[in-house]
Amino acid sequence: MPANPKYLTQSIWQRFAKITAAFLGGYFVSITFHLALASWFNRANVLITMAFTGFILWVALMVVAFLAKSGWKIWGIYILLSLFFYLLIYLGQTYNPIA
Template identity: 45%
Template sequence: MPANKKYLTKSPWLRLSKILCGSVGGYAVTVSLHLFFTAFLPKENVIMTAAFTGYILWAFLLLYAFVATNVWRVWGIYVLLTIVFALPYLLKINFNHGS
């Protein structure tokens, strides 16, 4: 049974934007979130956690980009989250005083 045509994206550029937003934007948010955790937790623990949770989070972010009605809002959310999560790493702030 084919998909209902009224729910499919008409523009190929909008479809490409959803694919890129979900894959690249979701990956950027996933990596920056785990970089954010390195500011508070030991790096060895974050690396092991990222091996398991990274794919799950990326899959949910990929799915959200396709489910959302406005892909440009999703782009904005992903860019904002990436910047916020990457700030401690970019500013070299380390709250983990144990190591």
């Protein structure tokens, strides 16, 4: 049974934005989140755990991207989250340097 067309995204640009946000944006948020954790906590433990939790978080962010109404809005949210995690990485490396 095919999907009801009224629920599908009609604009090709919105579809493109959602697909790229799901794959690339979700990946960037997932990686920067785990690197931010690694800059504040035990790096080896976080990076080993990232092999599993990173994939789960990436898939969850993919689902969120396709549930969003606007692909550009979800891109903006993912970029802001990535920048926030980059700030945490910078602060973690500044105030918690590796000895």
